[in-house]
Amino acid sequence: MSEEGATVEVAVVVNGTPRTVAVEPRKLLVQLLRDDLGLTGTHIGCDTSQCGACTVHVDGQAVKSCAVLAVQVDGSAVTTIEGIGSEGALHPLQDAFWTNHGLQCGFCTPGMIMCAADLLARDPDPDEPTVRHAIEGNVCRCTGYHNIVRSVMAAAAAMRDAEAGTSQPTATAQPSAS
Amino acid sequence: MTLAANPLDTLGQPLKRKEDPRFITGTGRYLDDITLPGMTHLVVLRSPYAHARIRSINTSVAKTMPGVVAVYTGADTAEVNPLPCAWAAGGVENHLDTPRILTPDVARWTGDAVAAVVAETRAQAVDAAAAIDVDYEPLPVVVNAEEALKPGAPQLHENAPSNIEAQWSCGDAAGTAQAIGSAEVVVRQRIVNQRLIPNPMETRGSIGSFDAGTGEYTVWMTSQAPHVMRLLITAFVLGIPEHKMRCISPDVGGGFGSKIFLYHDMPLVAWISKQLGRPVKFVETRSENYQATTHGRDHITDIEVAGSRDGVITGLRVKTIANMGAYLSTIAPGIPTTLYGRLLSGAYRFPNIFCEVTNVYTNTAMVDAYRGAGRPEATYVVERAIDLFADEIGMDPAEVRRRNFIPPDAFPYDPKVLTGPTGLTLKYDSGNYAPALDRALEMAGYADQATAKAEAASRGKLLGFGLSSYIEICGVAPSKWIGLPGEGWGAGLWESANIRVHLTGKVVVTTGSQNHGQGHETTMAQIVGARLGIPVEDVLVEHSDTSGTPFGYGTYGSRSGAVGGIAAYNAAEKVRDKAKRLAAHMLEANPEDMEYDDGTAFVRGSPDRAKTIAEIALAASVGYDLPAGMEPFLDETAYYDPPNCTYPFGTHVAMVEVDRETGHVDLVRYIGVDDVGKKINPLVVDGQLHGGIAQGVGQALWEGAVYDDSGQLLSGTMMDYALPRASRLPSFELDETVTPSPVNPLGIKGAGEAGTIGSAAAVVNAVVDALSDFGIRHIDMPLTDQTVWRAMRVAEAGGAGGDVRGAAEGRA
Numbered sequence: 001m002s003e004e005g006a007t008v009e010v011a012v013v014v015n016g017t018p019r020t021v022a023v024e025p026r027k028l029l030v031q032l033l034r035d036d037l038g039l040t041g042t043h044i045g046c047d048t049s050q051c052g053a054c055t056v057h058v059d060g061q062a063v064k065s066c067a068v069l070a071v072q073v074d075g076s077a078v079t080t081i082e083g084i085g086s087e088g089a090l091h092p093l094q095d096a097f098w099t100n101h102g103l104q105c106g107f108c109t110p111g112m113i114m115c116a117a118d119l120l121a122r123d124p125d126p127d128e129p130t131v132r133h134a135i136e137g138n139v140c141r142c143t144g145y146h147n148i149v150r151s152v153m154a155a156a157a158a159m160r161d162a163e164a165g166t167s168q169p170t171a172t173a174q175p176s177a178s
Numbered sequence: 179m180t181l182a183a184n185p186l187d188t189l190g191q192p193l194k195r196k197e198d199p200r201f202i203t204g205t206g207r208y209l210d211d212i213t214l215p216g217m218t219h220l221v222v223l224r225s226p227y228a229h230a231r232i233r234s235i236n237t238s239v240a241k242t243m244p245g246v247v248a249v250y251t252g253a254d255t256a257e258v259n260p261l262p263c264a265w266a267a268g269g270v271e272n273h274l275d276t277p278r279i280l281t282p283d284v285a286r287w288t289g290d291a292v293a294a295v296v297a298e299t300r301a302q303a304v305d306a307a308a309a310i311d312v313d314y315e316p317l318p319v320v321v322n323a324e325e326a327l328k329p330g331a332p333q334l335h336e337n338a339p340s341n342i343e344a345q346w347s348c349g350d351a352a353g354t355a356q357a358i359g360s361a362e363v364v365v366r367q368r369i370v371n372q373r374l375i376p377n378p379m380e381t382r383g384s385i386g387s388f389d390a391g392t393g394e395y396t397v398w399m400t401s402q403a404p405h406v407m408r409l410l411i412t413a414f415v416l417g418i419p420e421h422k423m424r425c426i427s428p429d430v431g432g433g434f435g436s437k438i439f440l441y442h443d444m445p446l447v448a449w450i451s452k453q454l455g456r457p458v459k460f461v462e463t464r465s466e467n468y469q470a471t472t473h474g475r476d477h478i479t480d481i482e483v484a485g486s487r488d489g490v491i492t493g494l495r496v497k498t499i500a501n502m503g504a505y506l507s508t509i510a511p512g513i514p515t516t517l518y519g520r521l522l523s524g525a526y527r528f529p530n531i532f533c534e535v536t537n538v539y540t541n542t543a544m545v546d547a548y549r550g551a552g553r554p555e556a557t558y559v560v561e562r563a564i565d566l567f568a569d570e571i572g573m574d575p576a577e578v579r580r581r582n583f584i585p586p587d588a589f590p591y592d593p594k595v596l597t598g599p600t601g602l603t604l605k606y607d608s609g610n611y612a613p614a615l616d617r618a619l620e621m622a623g624y625a626d627q628a629t630a631k632a633e634a635a636s637r638g639k640l641l642g643f644g645l646s647s648y649i650e651i652c653g654v655a656p657s658k659w660i661g662l663p664g665e666g667w668g669a670g671l672w673e674s675a676n677i678r679v680h681l682t683g684k685v686v687v688t689t690g691s692q693n694h695g696q697g698h699e700t701t702m703a704q705i706v707g708a709r710l711g712i713p714v715e716d717v718l719v720e721h722s723d724t725s726g727t728p729f730g731y732g733t734y735g736s737r738s739g740a741v742g743g744i745a746a747y748n749a750a751e752k753v754r755d756k757a758k759r760l761a762a763h764m765l766e767a768n769p770e771d772m773e774y775d776d777g778t779a780f781v782r783g784s785p786d787r788a789k790t791i792a793e794i795a796l797a798a799s800v801g802y803d804l805p806a807g808m809e810p811f812l813d814e815t816a817y818y819d820p821p822n823c824t825y826p827f828g829t830h831v832a833m834v835e836v837d838r839e840t841g842h843v844d845l846v847r848y849i850g851v852d853d854v855g856k857k858i859n860p861l862v863v864d865g866q867l868h869g870g871i872a873q874g875v876g877q878a879l880w881e882g883a884v885y886d887d888s889g890q891l892l893s894g895t896m897m898d899y900a901l902p903r904a905s906r907l908p909s910f911e912l913d914e915t916v917t918p919s920p921v922n923p924l925g926i927k928g929a930g931e932a933g934t935i936g937s938a939a940a941v942v943n944a945v946v947d948a949l950s951d952f953g954i955r956h957i958d959m960p961l962t963d964q965t966v967w968r969a970m971r972v973a974e975a976g977g978a979g980g981d982v983r984g985a986a987e988g989r990a
Contacts (some may be wrong), residue, residue, distance in 0.1 A: 029289075034210075040210075041204015041205065046464035073528055081203065099203055101194075101864075106200075106201025106695070131904075135904045136904055141434065143872075145869055147865060148869065149904065
């Protein structure tokens, strides 16, 4: 049982904007994002940290935000799906998921994209088994992963092309504050 | 003209989906993303016992907990009717027992709702629920449906002796008995189709809001069928006028059948919102979804397949025990009866079929439609039977399939088991099964499998090829066939669409169908855009709100395209007809001489005498000059009741490697050649097939809902229920044949369930093929490492050929 009313202040940079929020110590990062900051693009799909729908970046690394207490991100930078790109300026992964039909119901998609962004930041040229291994902690029930894997491979190629050529990708896989 | 050169081309084109931008940017709006002013939170206390009498419930402590607004028990909701069952098994006696919104006296499974706690926050409601003290008297439990039929088994419901809900049959008992009695070869096998958990990534939920000023309710719900839910909640459960409730499905994160049904929380949130005068939200946890939302499958089946040594099958007899769970979910009795027995001819010209089904209550979660709903179970029976028969006579299973296929000149084909109690016969619409088989075998390198198997053996692997030549019944269903007098479905199954062409030429389409990932907002726009010659970007598809869309039955049974899509097509035909009549008036031409193509109504033979749809819409909207008797505005509604179902088909080939030492099964290739008729959007169709295949593979290899003997769900979290993961699946290799359906003008059949229907049997057939040297002829799903390893070791010890029970794989 909680100690009702006892709260802790958390100062966190979310999608580039500094925020200070008073939270119950038991509050999870995913609840902070969804309930306190209204960032509902990060989803909750399970209660055992199995599904990955809540994946966000903390200081540039993908984490399952249901497995992190809100108080743990005090002083950190968090990037969510809302911060990685927008409809007018899609991240290459967002664009590739759209082009390659890498989503159906869309519920796992934000977590899947954030997980894949973490992979591509570490490995810009992954082969298919590497992609499949990297997204193993994210469950999709709609696509059989076929088009998700295609999307991630396509985004990797687009980002490599952008890196090599004159054009810049519309957004980078790195969080804005790190 | 500003229109594209030929907008009709969008039919069949792989357009990127219109709905995707909101999902890829995190701006979709799912149920739990909705917050209303003054909203409270509901948490449900569920029975920890699978069967127990509730002696007393003490809520006094919970009511004083911080933030608690109200606590309710079954005593408080006693005046509320039980949930209805909308589909009793057709033509037979049914013993219907359905859940209450809170159970008042006896809990019958570990998800049964005992109390409801409403608090200012979800966390406070969880805390308070833990403080409710329930005094239970545990009762004997039965979880296995065959055990539940035995004398002395615990009885769940007074009106269902021996726990039997219904006994149903189809086909020709005498003819099949005669065929089996006189056959050269008869193969018998018991097969278990294990219980599954559907697992949409978004769990279920509902929000109730009552407006005291208007006396109207609004219920948001994660439903595949919001119009039907409104009818059931108002008229059947709460006894309030249907028009006083608005039901809305916001973005819905998958369903796979489990979100078709009426669940207790839907009327409960409406009821509570009126009691409190405040909105209330309920969202399941994942573990709660596993406990309390419907499961799928769970059949125990004895099959007998008879034929001659030249590979011709002459009879199939099937006896199935279907586990219904503790109560009946909304359409549960129809799944193992109509949607199962009537598909048992598969792709084959079996002259004699007889099927008996017994629906049984047990102390487990309710079982209802899960992707494919009865048809995967039937296909699994048929496709395993073919392989068992082929093994018995020593013939290539591909050749046995070929020898028994319904020939292409036999369509429309009457499989006899599709004839219901009214005598109304449905026939397979069209098909040509051998080319899909041939193509799939070619892609798999089937002819040279000996070489591939030898290569695998050199690496210590046992390579197996498994076939499944499935058919599906899609586009459900003609109302007069499936409805009450026939198959027992307590309503119709037509679908609706409305088209409004606004003054500026922009179009709003509403459909009674419901999008939860299938791409309706794109594919419906493609149909309407193509027929009206309007760019897809200018067509908005609205759905899933009972306010503003005509009544519709929703999305399931692979019916959105073949039924809902045709309603949209027919509404577009009405718009075209009116547009032609108005254009004739504008051009002072004879209406009979008008044609409509590419967004333009024109005089036949004089294409320069033409009006664009935008010009016609403007004229119709302002209404200054209309022909005598014509109403203003282009606004047309169509209700489409299909004359027949549609019958997609295909052949899938699974290639697996089994590790001789560990029993590990690796799905190395998966090939699907599907014929779903014409495709509205191949990108969307292929996505449906991919997802369906993965779910069937999941059943074959990993998934299983497992209860212990006391009714505790051992696979109670996502940690314990093994879902398909990316690392365990290959990319799928798909091809197609195209046999248009003659049932509808677009020639489409449906694809939502095809992958699941075909894939489980293909994978199991492949594993059994890989193990053929051991003399193993059948293993029950899921084919986990342990199960396969044990089967090999038992066979080596001389116990080959016996049944080996599957055990669901826990995720380490």
